[in-house]
Amino acid sequence: DAKTTQPPSMDCAEGRAANLPCNHSTISGNEYVYWYRQIHSQGPQYIIHGLKNNETNEMASLIITEDRKSSTLILPHATLRDTAVYYCIVLIQGAQKLVFGQGTRLTINP
Amino acid sequence: ETGVTQSPTHLIKTRGQQVTLRCSSQSGHNTVSWYQQALGQGPQFIFQYYREEENGRGNFPPRFSGLQFPNYSSELNVNALELDDSALYLCASSEGLVVREQYFGPGTRLTVT
Numbered sequence: 001d002a003k004t005t006q007p008p009s010m011d012c013a014e015g016r017a018a019n020l021p022c023n024h025s026t027i028s029g030n031e032y033v034y035w036y037r038q039i040h041s042q043g044p045q046y047i048i049h050g051l052k053n054n055e056t057n058e059m060a061s062l063i064i065t066e067d068r069k070s071s072t073l074i075l076p077h078a079t080l081r082d083t084a085v086y087y088c089i090v091l092i093q094g095a096q097k098l099v100f101g102q103g104t105r106l107t108i109n110p
Numbered sequence: 111e112t113g114v115t116q117s118p119t120h121l122i123k124t125r126g127q128q129v130t131l132r133c134s135s136q137s138g139h140n141t142v143s144w145y146q147q148a149l150g151q152g153p154q155f156i157f158q159y160y161r162e163e164e165n166g167r168g169n170f171p172p173r174f175s176g177l178q179f180p181n182y183s184s185e186l187n188v189n190a191l192e193l194d195d196s197a198l199y200l201c202a203s204s205e206g207l208v209v210r211e212q213y214f215g216p217g218t219r220l221t222v223t
Contacts, residue, residue, distance in 0.1 A: 041216075042217075043215050044212075045214065049211075096158050096165060098212060
């Protein structure tokens with residue numbers, strides 16, 4: 001079962017930063033936080049992952065709280081193409097499968 | 111786009127029939143995982159194949175079976191189709207057994223009537 005809680009939906013204006021929260025209060029020390037997104041009619045796409053430290057790549061930034069019980073995915077300058085369902089996933093390194101919850105449906109408005 | 115392809119893109123079958131879905135993994139990837147995504151839900155893990163052997167299975171009955179070939183492409187077979195099998199079937203390829211970044215194909219939309 002999914003170990004994360006995300007808001008079902010969010011809206012963001014185009015060009016602004018989109019901040020997507022995720023609660024994972026039962027995360028254990030060897031579990032990573034992964035983010036995937038699924039644009040309509042496509043397969044999920046890997047975005048970013050982290051363990052303790054904040055991470056940044058060309059797509060997004062991941063901020064993990066010091067107690068690791070929650071995290072925020074940040075899309076710094078959202079575009080219409082970022083409209084998608086975003087999944088926050090917690091899994092142990094070495095796990096063989098992704099366990100998806102319901103995710104957050106992010107809508108970027110012009 | 112990832113290098114993962116799936117065929118067919120859409121399929122309509124009747125209850126009781128059998129179906130085979132196909133997946134070509136990204137070059138260099140030796141692991142293929144299959145997921146079922148019902149409408150409005152997140153994907154659910156069906157099983158994984160690593161170097162032609164099943165390497166783990168989710169909560170799906172035995173009528174869901176699979177194969178992986180020497181070139182690491184894969185098939186998902188579903189026998190005795192039920193209406194609830196209507197879903198988007200996704201395959202994902204990765205390198206090795208450890209889940210890091212899985213690369214998903216576009217999926218096959220199966221409708222069972």
